[in-house]
Amino acid sequence: MTQSLINVHNLTKTYRVPVRPAGLWAAARSLLHPTYEDVPAVRQVSFSIQPGEMVGLIGPNGAGKTTMLKMLCGLLHPSAGEASVAGFIPWQRQPAYLRSISMLMGNKSQMLWDIPPLDSLRVLGEIYAVPPVELRRKLDELIELLEMQELLNKPVRNLSLGERMKCELAGGLLYSPQVLFLDEPTLGLDVSMQIRLRRYLAECNQRTGVTVLLTSHYMADVMALCRRVILIHHGQVLYDGELNGLAHKMAPFKLLRVTLRVEDFQGQALPADLPNGVELIEQQAGILTLRAPRALAAAATACLLQSLPVADLSVEDPAIEAVIDQVYQAGAV
Amino acid sequence: MSATSPSRSAVFSMLQLRGGWALVRGLWLSWLQYRSFFFLLAFGWMIPPLIAMLVWMAAAGDGSLQGLNRANLAAYYLALILVNQVTYAQTNWTVGDLIRTGELNRVLLRPIPPLYDALASEFAGKVVYLVFDLPVVAVLAMILRPEMHWTLPGLLAFLPALVFAWALRFLWGYWLALLAFWTTRADALLGLQDTLVFLLAGQVAPLALLPPTMQYIAHLLPFRYMLAFPVEVLSGQMDTRQMFTGFAMQLAWLLFSALLTLLCWRLGVRRYTAVGG
Numbered sequence: 001m002t003q004s005l006i007n008v009h010n011l012t013k014t015y016r017v018p019v020r021p022a023g024l025w026a027a028a029r030s031l032l033h034p035t036y037e038d039v040p041a042v043r044q045v046s047f048s049i050q051p052g053e054m055v056g057l058i059g060p061n062g063a064g065k066t067t068m069l070k071m072l073c074g075l076l077h078p079s080a081g082e083a084s085v086a087g088f089i090p091w092q093r094q095p096a097y098l099r100s101i102s103m104l105m106g107n108k109s110q111m112l113w114d115i116p117p118l119d120s121l122r123v124l125g126e127i128y129a130v131p132p133v134e135l136r137r138k139l140d141e142l143i144e145l146l147e148m149q150e151l152l153n154k155p156v157r158n159l160s161l162g163e164r165m166k167c168e169l170a171g172g173l174l175y176s177p178q179v180l181f182l183d184e185p186t187l188g189l190d191v192s193m194q195i196r197l198r199r200y201l202a203e204c205n206q207r208t209g210v211t212v213l214l215t216s217h218y219m220a221d222v223m224a225l226c227r228r229v230i231l232i233h234h235g236q237v238l239y240d241g242e243l244n245g246l247a248h249k250m251a252p253f254k255l256l257r258v259t260l261r262v263e264d265f266q267g268q269a270l271p272a273d274l275p276n277g278v279e280l281i282e283q284q285a286g287i288l289t290l291r292a293p294r295a296l297a298a299a300a301t302a303c304l305l306q307s308l309p310v311a312d313l314s315v316e317d318p319a320i321e322a323v324i325d326q327v328y329q330a331g332a333v
Numbered sequence: 334m335s336a337t338s339p340s341r342s343a344v345f346s347m348l349q350l351r352g353g354w355a356l357v358r359g360l361w362l363s364w365l366q367y368r369s370f371f372f373l374l375a376f377g378w379m380i381p382p383l384i385a386m387l388v389w390m391a392a393a394g395d396g397s398l399q400g401l402n403r404a405n406l407a408a409y410y411l412a413l414i415l416v417n418q419v420t421y422a423q424t425n426w427t428v429g430d431l432i433r434t435g436e437l438n439r440v441l442l443r444p445i446p447p448l449y450d451a452l453a454s455e456f457a458g459k460v461v462y463l464v465f466d467l468p469v470v471a472v473l474a475m476i477l478r479p480e481m482h483w484t485l486p487g488l489l490a491f492l493p494a495l496v497f498a499w500a501l502r503f504l505w506g507y508w509l510a511l512l513a514f515w516t517t518r519a520d521a522l523l524g525l526q527d528t529l530v531f532l533l534a535g536q537v538a539p540l541a542l543l544p545p546t547m548q549y550i551a552h553l554l555p556f557r558y559m560l561a562f563p564v565e566v567l568s569g570q571m572d573t574r575q576m577f578t579g580f581a582m583q584l585a586w587l588l589f590s591a592l593l594t595l596l597c598w599r600l601g602v603r604r605y606t607a608v609g610g
Binding site: 073074077091093096097098099109114115119123124126128129155 | 351362
């Protein structure tokens with residue numbers, strides 16, 4: 001525990017939000033008697049992250065992911081609880097701390113709008129006190145990796161969303177931070193750029209040991225980079241562990257995919273002796289997909305093989321996206 | 334320098350001046366893209382004192398007003414135009430937007446003091462405005478033939494009076510702008526500050542030409558010390574006692590606005606980071 005780079009203990013954030021009914025009268029009344037509501041965004045979250053880990057922070061919209069990242073990078077004071085990152089208390093925002101982290105968010109641009117990105121990157125290098133030789137080397141590396149040569153001399157305002165994202169990434173990685181907080185890093189990037197970026201982040205992590213905490217709505221990002229995920233919903237941790245274990249823990253069922261021999265298929269109903277709890281979720285041109293509780297998967301398979309003209313049968317874990325969708329929709333395990 | 338005192342590079346690093354200077358360079362690079370905007374802005378700020386100058390010069394005719402003849406009035410107003418451009422804190426108009434739009438996040442995440450952002454903008458701005466102002470004022474001086482009675486103490490005292498005037502005008506506007514942490518439209522207060530500077534800081538008329546009650550109020554409030562005071566110091570209108578009283582008032586208001594700025598920043602950032610940005 002003491003060797004963790006990021007330690008979060010019972011971290012809580014409650015927003016105090018003014019509320020009033022619609023209408024002019026209510027607006028006037030709220031001037032005299034404003035009423036507030038406490039909205040819990042993060043509730044007693046605890047976890048720790050070891051140096052060099054890459055962890056995905058996932059959850060539906062409004063789950064508290066960004067609030068969590070903002071507290072860890074020092075932009076928000078928590079309502080309760082404690083956190084330390086690289087030995088610092090984030091919300092004290094000490095210069096040494098700010099130099100050791102990088103926070104990339106969709107709505108925060110480090111690039112100066114009217115000048116080419118290369119000028120902005122050099123200014124950032126100075127702000128973060130990167131030694132000149134190291135700055136040149138790092139710039140060359142990032143420019144090549146992110147294929148930015150053609151962007152360097154155009155004003156940032158003339159770049160596309162994806163191109164600007166590349167510049168932000170270069171700015172965030174320029175000073176070799178110890179911890180990277182990434183909020184939707186591949187937003188706006190095309191598929192091949194997403195793949196390259198994931199590869200670079202993984203390489204960066206292996207080479208420099210940078211610790212990464214990442215939120216993304218693209219599960220491909222999380223699956224490619226993070227062995228460990230923390231799933232939060234309504235501000236609480238629902239799952240913290242291996243990505244591979246998520247399906248097992250959160251979706252205690254298997255998918256049975258049955259291909260029937262078309263010539264023998266008469267459109268018959270499912271066998272009557274199919275164990276209770278097994279349900280048909282999709283049927284298309286002789287291919288049936290059933291969902292069975294893990295404990296009943298073997299019995300259901302046997303029953304199907306006995307009763308139906310089966311050409312092929314496979315037993316699979318549900319796709320991770322489907323599991324997460326189920327959790328997001330249900331709101332609980 | 335003793336062995337225990339910090340070396341120059343240590344002080345440089347402690348104050349993170351390299352980052353601050355980088356901000357100035359970044360702003361210059363940005364502003365070069367739309368320099369005409371800044372020149373027009375500087376021209377706009379010049380207009381009200383120019384109009385006042387022409388009115389008072391016409392009113393003085395071939396005689397004088399409170400001892401100021403046409404050439405004295407021209408000298409007073411040309412100096413005032415330059416001092417106005419140097420002390421006008423245009424940065425404060427952008428502080429409220431930073432807070433409202435959440436752009437302050439970018440500033441808070443940088444490993445340099447957040448005030449550097451405003452100071453860099455101030456410094457970068459002054460240089461750009463003066464590139465425009467100095468030639469314009471030089472041409473006006475050739476046309477209007479100003480006369481000013483320089484004195485050595487006046488000349489020596491002008492520089493500190495100017496620096497303190499800028500610091501006071503900047504910090505007074507900065508703490509007003511920081512009220513955006515609490516109210517969504519603090520800009521109106523900056524507009525009010527500009528109006529009071531126009532009325533009570535020697536723009537609409539040299540203070541000597543104001544009615545006695547107005548003069549008394551102007552000497553008490555901070556606005557005179559943001560603009561008129563350095564011009565009066567330069568033009569040798571004051572005796573030593575008046576100059577010392579003026580500096581004392583200027584420094585007292587400067588200290589007060591520095592304290593208000595510190596208070597508003599501490600409480601404001603705490604509030605900002607508590608409610609989200």
